Amino acid sequence: MKKWSKAMALLLVMCLLIAGCGTEKQAEQPAEPTEAPQLSEELQGELDAFSSEVIDADLTCTITLGNWPPDTAAASELALFEGYKATMAKQYPNVTLVPDYYSYSLSNYVPMAKGGTAPSIFQPPFTDPQLLISQHLVGDVTDALAACGALDKFSPSYVEMLADQNGRIYGLPRDGYVLGMHINIELFREAGLMTEEGLPKYPTTLQELAEYGQIIREKTGKAGLVFPASETYGGWLFTNIAWNFGCVGENALEYQDADGRWVCNFTSPQAIAAMEYIRDLKWKYDILNADATTTDWAGAHSALGTGEAAMNFAADDSVDQPTANKGLPLEDFALIPFPAGPEGRYALAGGTCYMFSPDITPEQATALMAYLKILGKLPFLDEDIIAGMRADYAAKKDRGAPVLPAISAWNDEEYNNTKQAIIQEYCNVDMRLYNDFFDSVSEGTITLKAEEPVFAQQLYRELTAVIQRVITREGADITKAMTQAQESFQEYLDDEINS
Numbered sequence: 001m002k003k004w005s006k007a008m009a010l011l012l013v014m015c016l017l018i019a020g021c022g023t024e025k026q027a028e029q030p031a032e033p034t035e036a037p038q039l040s041e042e043l044q045g046e047l048d049a050f051s052s053e054v055i056d057a058d059l060t061c062t063i064t065l066g067n068w069p070p071d072t073a074a075a076s077e078l079a080l081f082e083g084y085k086a087t088m089a090k091q092y093p094n095v096t097l098v099p100d101y102y103s104y105s106l107s108n109y110v111p112m113a114k115g116g117t118a119p120s121i122f123q124p125p126f127t128d129p130q131l132l133i134s135q136h137l138v139g140d141v142t143d144a145l146a147a148c149g150a151l152d153k154f155s156p157s158y159v160e161m162l163a164d165q166n167g168r169i170y171g172l173p174r175d176g177y178v179l180g181m182h183i184n185i186e187l188f189r190e191a192g193l194m195t196e197e198g199l200p201k202y203p204t205t206l207q208e209l210a211e212y213g214q215i216i217r218e219k220t221g222k223a224g225l226v227f228p229a230s231e232t233y234g235g236w237l238f239t240n241i242a243w244n245f246g247c248v249g250e251n252a253l254e255y256q257d258a259d260g261r262w263v264c265n266f267t268s269p270q271a272i273a274a275m276e277y278i279r280d281l282k283w284k285y286d287i288l289n290a291d292a293t294t295t296d297w298a299g300a301h302s303a304l305g306t307g308e309a310a311m312n313f314a315a316d317d318s319v320d321q322p323t324a325n326k327g328l329p330l331e332d333f334a335l336i337p338f339p340a341g342p343e344g345r346y347a348l349a350g351g352t353c354y355m356f357s358p359d360i361t362p363e364q365a366t367a368l369m370a371y372l373k374i375l376g377k378l379p380f381l382d383e384d385i386i387a388g389m390r391a392d393y394a395a396k397k398d399r400g401a402p403v404l405p406a407i408s409a410w411n412d413e414e415y416n417n418t419k420q421a422i423i424q425e426y427c428n429v430d431m432r433l434y435n436d437f438f439d440s441v442s443e444g445t446i447t448l449k450a451e452e453p454v455f456a457q458q459l460y461r462e463l464t465a466v467i468q469r470v471i472t473r474e475g476a477d478i479t480k481a482m483t484q485a486q487e488s489f490q491e492y493l494d495d496e497i498n499s
Contacts, residue, residue, distance in 0.1 A: 040076075040394070040398050042394050042397075042398070043076055043079070043080075043391065043394040043395055043397075043398045046387060046390045046391040046394045047079065047080065047083035047391055049383075049387040049390070049391075050083065050086075050087040050090075050374070050384055050387050050388075050391075051087070051090075051091065051383055051384050051387075052087075052090040052091075053090075053091065054090065054091060054092075054093065055091040055092060055370070056091070056092055056370075057092075057093055057094060058094070059092050059094060059095055059363060059366060059367060059370075060094040060095070060363065061094075061095055061096070061361065061363040061364045061367050062095075062096040062097075062098060062364075063095065063096070063097060063098070063120040063121070063360075063364050063367050063368055063371070064098045064100040064119040064120045064121075065081075065085075065097055065098065065099050065100055065119065065120065065121060065371070066100055066101070066102035066104070066118075066119030066120070066121050066122035066123070067102075067121055067122065067123050067354070068081055068099040068100060068101045068102075069081055069101060070101045071101075074324065074395075074398075074399035075399075076394075076395040076398035076399045077395055077399060079395070080391055080392065080395040081099070083391060084371070084374050084375055084388070085097050085099070087374050087384065088367075088370065088371055088374060091370070091374075091384075092367060092370060095367045095370075097371070100119045102119050102122055104122050104123055104124050106124070106128055106131075106457075109122070109124070109132075109137070110135075110137060113132075113137040113138070113357065113358050114137070116359060118357040118358070119357060120356060120357050120360055120364055120368060121354055121355070121356055121357075121368055121371075121372075122354075122355060122356075122357075123174060123352050123353070123354060123355075124352070124353060124355055125350060125351070125352055125353075126161055126350045126351050126352070126353060127350070127451065127456065127457075129161055129162050129170065129171055129353060129355065130161070132170070132355065133162075133163075133164050133170050134164075136358060137358055138170045138171065138355045138356055138357070138358055139170065139355075139356040139357055139358050139359065139360040139365065140168050140169070140170055140365075141169060141170065141171075141172075141356055141360075141365045141368070141369070142167075142168045142169045143362065143365070144362070144365035144366050144368070144369045145169060145172075145369065147366065147369075148366075148369045148370075148373065148378065149380070150172075150369070150378050150379060150380070151169070153379045153410050153411055153412050153415075154169075154410070154411070155410065155411055158173050161173075161353075162353060162355075170355060170356070171353045171354055171355040171356070172353060172354045172372065172377065172378075173351060173352075173353050173354075173410075174351070174352045174353055174354050174377065175317055175351055175352055175406070176317075176349065176350065176351035177315035177316050177317035177318075177349070177350055177351055177352075178315060178316060178347050178348070178349050178437075178441055178448060179240055179313060179314070179315045179338055179347050179348040179349070180313075180314070180315060180316065180335055180336055180337050180338050180347065180437050180440075181202075181203075181311055181312065181313055181314065181335070181336045181337075181338060181339070182301075182304050182311070182312045182314040182318075182319070182322060182333065182334075182335060183200055183202055183304075183310060183311050183312075183333070183334045183335075183336060184304050184305075184307060184309065184310050184311075184322075184328065184332060184333070185200050185331070185332045185333065185334055185433075186307060186332045187216055187220050187222055187307065187309075187310035188200040188201070188202070188216070188310060190216075190219060190220045191212075191215050191216040191218075191219040191220055191310075192215075192219065193212055193215065193216070197432075199334075199432060199433070200334055200433075202334070202336045203311075203336075203339050204337075204339055204340060205339050205340045205341070206241065206244060206277065206339045206340065206341050206342075207342075208339065209224075209225065209311065209339050210224075210277075210280065210281055210284075210285045210287065211285070212224065212311075213225050213281070213285060213287030213310065213311065214285045214286065214287055216287070216310045217285075217286055217287050220310075222307065222308055222309060222310060223287060223288060223289040223290075223303065223308060223309040223310070224285070224287030224288075224309070224310050224311060225281065225287050225288055225289075225309065225310070225311045225312070225313075226288075226289045226292075226295065226299075226300045226303040226304060226308070226309035226311070226312045227278075227281070227288050227289065227292050227295070227300070227313075228292070228295040228296050228297055228299060228300040229292040229293050229295065229464060229467050229468055229471065230293060230294050230295055230296050230464070231296060231461070231464065232457055232460035232461050232464055233295075233296055233297055233300075233460075233464065234292075234460075234463065234464035234467040234468070235459065235460030235461060235462065235463030235464040235467065236451075236460045236464075237313050238274065238275075238278065238460075238463050238464075238467060239253060239348070239451065239452060239459075239460070239463070240313070240338060240346065240347065240348045240449075241274050241277065241278070241341065242270065242271055242274040243341075243344065243346040243449060244274075244338075244339075244340060244341025244342070244343060244344050244345060244346055245270045245271070245273050245274040245277070245341045245342060245343055246270035246273075246341075246342070246343030246344065247265075247268065247270045247271050247274065248344070248346070248449070251265070251268045251270045251271075252265060252452075253265055253266060253271060253452055253459065254452050254453070254454065254459065254489075254493075261498050262454055262493045262497055262498055263490070263493075264459075264486045264489045264490040264493060265486070266462075266463070266466075266482045266483070266485050266486035266489070267479065267482050267483055267486055270343065271482060272478060272479060272482060273342075274341075275466060275467075275470060275478050275481075275482060276478055278467055278470055278471065279470045279471070279476070279478065281471075282470070282471040283471075283474050288471065289303055289308070289309055292471055293468045293471070293472060298321070300312050300313075300314070301314065301318065301321035301322050301325070301326065302321075302322075302326055304322045304326075304328070305321065305322030305323065305325065305326025305327060305328040306326055306327070306328075307328075313338070315348075316335055316404060316437065317351070317352070319333070319335060319401065319402045319404065320396070320399075320401035320402070323400060323401055323402060324396075324399045324400045324401035330400065330402060330428060330429050331430070333402070333433070334433035334434065335402075335404075335433070335434050335437045336436060336437055337436055337437050337440035337445075337446055338446065344447065345445070345446045345447065346446065346447045346448075346449045347440075347441070347446050347447070347448055347449070348448075348449060348450075348451060349448040349449065349450065350450070350451070354372065354377070356368060373385060373388075374388050375388050375392070376388030376389040376391075376392055376419075379410040379411075379412040379415040379416075380415070381414060381415055381418055386418070386422070389418075389419055389422050390422055390426075393422060393423055393425075393426040394426060396426070397426050397428045402428065402429045402434075403423055403426045403427050403428050403429070404423070404427075404429070404434060404438075405420065405423060405438055406419055406420065406423060454493070454497060455489075455492065455493065455496060455497070458489065458492055459489060462485040462488055462489045463485060465485065466478075466481045466482060466485050469481050
């Protein structure tokens with residue numbers, strides 16, 4: 001049974017966000033090597049549907065494609081991008097495309113941009129565009145967007161994310177996401193947590209998460225929740241939990257005072273209560289994975305996909321990780337809303353964009369817009385755009401990834417409706433396992449919230465260190481640890497922004 005009308009409203013919700021969010025997690029993670037399957041007739045047909053008509057034989061340049069999938073990706077995904085490349089070769093015969101898989105992080109991109117080795121196109125999260133723009137580390141594509149007719153189709157909120165103070169644009173939205181929870185239904189089934197309709201009885205509150213996780217641990221011996229507490233991941237997830245404990249408004253984890261000074265606020269009663277909840281997940285309920293302090297984003301997806309954990313805080317843009325990449329059958333996977341806390345129900349919202357090397361030429365910018373149009377990432381509806389969309393979702397279906405409603409950043413209603421209709425055509429899941437997630441956003445029963453506003457990565461790092469202490473030392477003094485983290489981060493804020 002599929003339900004789409006309410007989920008369609010999700011297209012408009014993300015257009016209200018003023019800023020993106022997330023941590024330095026990569027938007028794409030390489031799949032593990034597998035035997036190359038034969039492409040389905042459906043996907044092959046969509047790849048053959050691109051036009052071979054020459055559009056511009058005079059455009060001459062070379063572009064490096066940092067969004068190219070890794071060699072270890074599924075055969076269907078590699079074939080899809082080879083199809084895009086072949087189409088570009090036919091339509092723009094003097095544009096040379098160089099596949100150049102690149103896994104973005106801010107720390108590795110900056111020296112590449114300064115040294116002139118950055119790929120022509122890459123995919124950062126929405127946390128980074130304004131920093132990259134202010135440091136002149138990305139290329140201006142305003143004129144190329146205007147020339148291809150896409151400039152006036154931007155949602156105003158995305159212009160704010162991707163433009164400088166003069167309104168010049170340096171990127172395009174690729175997709176958006178909302179943080180929820182992935183669940184392994186097989187472990188819920190083994191634990192007896194199923195409804196009469198055969199659906200998982202999932203937790204709607206953080207308290208239920210702890211209780212259900214405890215049942216799963218007792219019945220199956222597996223972790224009720226995989227929690228990645230390495231690097232900055234633990235602090236990133238903790239902020240969403242803390243919001244639901246009341247760390248918003250005057251109790252926010254960081255805020256700007258009346259004098260304009262940024263203040264760290266890790267020791268509020270709400271923040272302490274949220275960290276005590278993390279402690280209880282480990283020492284009272286015993287539902288966490290044993291290797292939490294060394295588990296990262298990819299490792300958390302792997303644990304859920306391979307049946308080592310029943311629940312994982314994760315978003316709609318990474319549903320392919322435990323399924324297509326780690327082998328969890330689609331019928332044993334669900335995406336649910338982020339559980340409510342004692343003081344509210346918030347969910348982190350963000351996404352990924354396309355940005356461009358700082359030294360791109362006007363010819364390269366024009367070629368990159370043509371390339372993105374073939375990928376179906378610009379809001380147009382000619383035969384090639386539709387073929388690109390169809391091929392994209394056919395490839396997802398072919399490799400066993402869930403095909404779900406999309407979060408769009410474009411204002412064009414016809415484009416959005418057409419895309420949703422194609423997604424519905426290729427839908428390969430029981431939408432009852434996803435509807436509550438999408439409805440929580442479209443109906444406003446959950447509040448979308450951007451990440452903490454300044455130096456979020458350093459904030460996450462400080463909080464991750466506290467989490468590691470709390471889950472490895474049963475008697476750890478939480479107030480003392482949070483006070484030390486607050487002092488450290490406040491010193492950082494004073495040095496970097498308050499001085």
